[in-house]
Amino acid sequence: MSKTIIISNRLPLQIKLEDNEINVSPSVGGLATGMKSVHEEGDSLWIGWSGLAEEDLNDETREKVQKEIEKNKCAMVPLTENEVDHFYYGFSNKTLWPLFHYFMEYTTFENENWECYKEVNKKFADVVLEHAEDGDTIWVHDYQLLLLPGYIKEKKPDTSIGFFLHIPFPSFEVFRTFPWREEVLRGMLGSDLIGFHTYDYERHFLSSARRLLHLDTNFNEISYDDRIIKIDSFPMGIDFKKFYNAALNHENEELEKSDIQKRLDEHLHSSDDCKLILSIDRLDYTKGIPNRIKAFEYFLEKYPEYQQKVRLVMLAVPSRSNVPQYQLLKRETDELVGRINGKFSTVSWTPIWYFYRSLPFENLIDLYTSCDVAMITPVRDGMNLVAKEYVATRVHQDGVLVLSEMAGAAKEMNEALLINPNNFEGIAQTLKQALEMPKEEQKTRISLMQERLERYSVEKWAEEFFTALNSTKQVRNTLVSK
Ligand code: GDG
Numbered sequence: 001m002s003k004t005i006i007i008s009n010r011l012p013l014q015i016k017l018e019d020n021e022i023n024v025s026p027s028v029g030g031l032a033t034g035m036k037s038v039h040e041e042g043d044s045l046w047i048g049w050s051g052l053a054e055e056d057l058n059d060e061t062r063e064k065v066q067k068e069i070e071k072n073k074c075a076m077v078p079l080t081e082n083e084v085d086h087f088y089y090g091f092s093n094k095t096l097w098p099l100f101h102y103f104m105e106y107t108t109f110e111n112e113n114w115e116c117y118k119e120v121n122k123k124f125a126d127v128v129l130e131h132a133e134d135g136d137t138i139w140v141h142d143y144q145l146l147l148l149p150g151y152i153k154e155k156k157p158d159t160s161i162g163f164f165l166h167i168p169f170p171s172f173e174v175f176r177t178f179p180w181r182e183e184v185l186r187g188m189l190g191s192d193l194i195g196f197h198t199y200d201y202e203r204h205f206l207s208s209a210r211r212l213l214h215l216d217t218n219f220n221e222i223s224y225d226d227r228i229i230k231i232d233s234f235p236m237g238i239d240f241k242k243f244y245n246a247a248l249n250h251e252n253e254e255l256e257k258s259d260i261q262k263r264l265d266e267h268l269h270s271s272d273d274c275k276l277i278l279s280i281d282r283l284d285y286t287k288g289i290p291n292r293i294k295a296f297e298y299f300l301e302k303y304p305e306y307q308q309k310v311r312l313v314m315l316a317v318p319s320r321s322n323v324p325q326y327q328l329l330k331r332e333t334d335e336l337v338g339r340i341n342g343k344f345s346t347v348s349w350t351p352i353w354y355f356y357r358s359l360p361f362e363n364l365i366d367l368y369t370s371c372d373v374a375m376i377t378p379v380r381d382g383m384n385l386v387a388k389e390y391v392a393t394r395v396h397q398d399g400v401l402v403l404s405e406m407a408g409a410a411k412e413m414n415e416a417l418l419i420n421p422n423n424f425e426g427i428a429q430t431l432k433q434a435l436e437m438p439k440e441e442q443k444t445r446i447s448l449m450q451e452r453l454e455r456y457s458v459e460k461w462a463e464e465f466f467t468a469l470n471s472t473k474q475v476r477n478t479l480v481s482k
Helices: 030-040 059-071 081-100 111-131 148-155 181-188 199-213 240-252 259-269 289-302 324-344 361-370 385-392 424-435 439-455 458-481
Strands: 004-010 013-018 021-026 044-049 074-076 137-141 160-164 193-196 216-218 221-224 227-233 275-282 310-317 352-356 373-376 400-404 417-419
Touching: 004 030, 004 111, 013 059, 021 059, 030 044, 030 458, 044 111, 059 074, 074 111, 081 111, 111 148, 137 148, 137 458, 148 160, 148 181, 160 458, 181 199, 193 199, 193 458, 199 216, 199 221, 199 227, 227 458, 240 361, 240 385, 240 439, 259 361, 275 289, 275 361, 275 385, 289 310, 289 324, 289 424, 310 361, 324 352, 361 385, 373 385, 373 424, 385 400, 385 439, 400 424, 400 439, 417 424
Parallel strands: 004 044, 004 137, 044 074, 137 160, 160 193, 193 227, 275 310, 275 373, 310 352, 373 400, 400 417
Antiparallel strands: 013 021, 216 221, 221 227
16 A cells, blocks of 8 residues: 655654653644645645754653654654754855745855755655555655655655655855755755745756757656656645634634733724724745835824824744844845834824734734735735735725736735835835725635635645656556556
C-alpha cells in the first residue's frame, strides 16, 4: 500500500518546552488546515522540524517530543542552533526570501549559508528516505526545501514528488543574479509536478529553466533527465467555512473580551461616525507597511474632511526579529506611527491604532468583522491569505477590500479595489472610493468573492494538487509500459 508523505520546514504542531515538560498543540496555519484531511485520512506521514533546536533538548525531553510527534503521524528532522542560524535565518530568510520578493538590496550571498542549506536539505532527505517506499506520493513545501525533490528523486526515482512554492518565483532577470541558480533549479526539477500560486510565477520558472538549463519546454511541461515534469498554478484558498462560521458565532456569543475587542467595542458604541480601516500582516518588508502608513498620511492631508472620521487599525505580528532588516523595519514602523499620530491626533481621536503582537484566532475575527475596509498593500506577496480571510468573515456581505496588485490574491479577487502600493495618489483616491462605496455595490463585490472562496477552498486546493500529481504517476506508468 503506497502512502503520502508531506514535508515542510516546520511540522504542523506547536511544541512548547517549559521546565522539562512539553506542550503540543496543532498549528492553525493555512497549510496545516489545507493538508489536514489528507494527513488524517489513510496512511500518511508529515516530516519537518519541531521548532526546538537540539541544544534545547535533553535525552528525556527529546524522547517526550519524539513520542508526541509520532502520535501525531509525524517524523522529526533534528536541527542544531547553528543550522537554524545558517539554514533558516541565513540562507532561507536573508537570501531566498528577499531575492524571490525582488528585494535585491537586502539579499546576501554567503557561501557558508549555502553550504548549510544544502546540508539541511540533505538531512531532510535522509529522514524522508528512511520512510519512503516505491509508489509513495511525496509533497514538499516551500522555499526552505528547494533542493529536497532532487535529493529524493536521485535515491527513490519510483516515488511521485510534488513541490509547491508559497512565495513568488521571480522573473528571469532577477533569478539570474543568484549564484546557485542552476543547482536550485535542478533541485526543484527532481519533482514530477511543480506548483505555484499564479500563472506569472509558473511562467517565470519556465523561462529560467529554458534560459539557464537550456531545457526543452512544451507548454507547461519540461523534459529533464528522461522525465516529463509538469508545471502548473494552484492558487491556495482558505478554510472558508471556518472563517465564515467563526464570524457568525462571534455575533451570538459572549466571549471573554480582549483589550483589542474592548477598544473596538468602545469605538463601535461611541457616538462618532468614525470608520475603521484594517491591516494585518507579519511585520515583513514585503508587506508594504511603511508605504501603507505614508499613503494613509497622504489621504488624511488630501481629504482633510476625513480627519476624525476614519482610523487605521494596524496589527503587525512579530516575525524573524533576529534578522537585521526586520529590526530596522520595526523601528521605521514605530517612528512613522508615532509621527503621524503626533501630527494629526486630537483629544478624542487617534488616526492609527497600532498593535505589535500576535493574537488568538477569536481576536483576529474581532478585527475582521469590526472593520469597514481592509487595506492590504504588499509590495510583493505570493498569495496573501489575510485578504481572503477578511472577505470570508463579512457575513452581511458588507465591507470593502483594497488590495495591492502585487499580491497573488489580486489575480483571483477582481472585485477588490486594486491599487499599486507605490502610488499614494491612487491609494488615497481608492480609499475614498472604498469609504464612500454604496452598500449595494459592497454586497455585489463581497458576495462574488465569497462564492469563489467557498468553491475554491484550501481543501479543494490540496485535492487538485494531489489529483494533478497522481496523473503524472499515470503518465509515467504508461510511458514505462510502452
Ligand atoms: C506565506 C506567503 C502566502 C496573521 N496574524 C495572526 C494570524 N495570522 C494568520 C492569518 C493568515 C496567515 O497568518 C498569514 O498568511 P499570509 O498569506 O497573509 O502571509 P505569510 O505568512 O507571509 O504566508 C503568502 C502564504 O504563505 C500561503 O501560501 O499567501 O504570500 O508569504 O492565515 O490569519 N493568525 C493568528 N493570530 C495572528 O495574530 N491566529
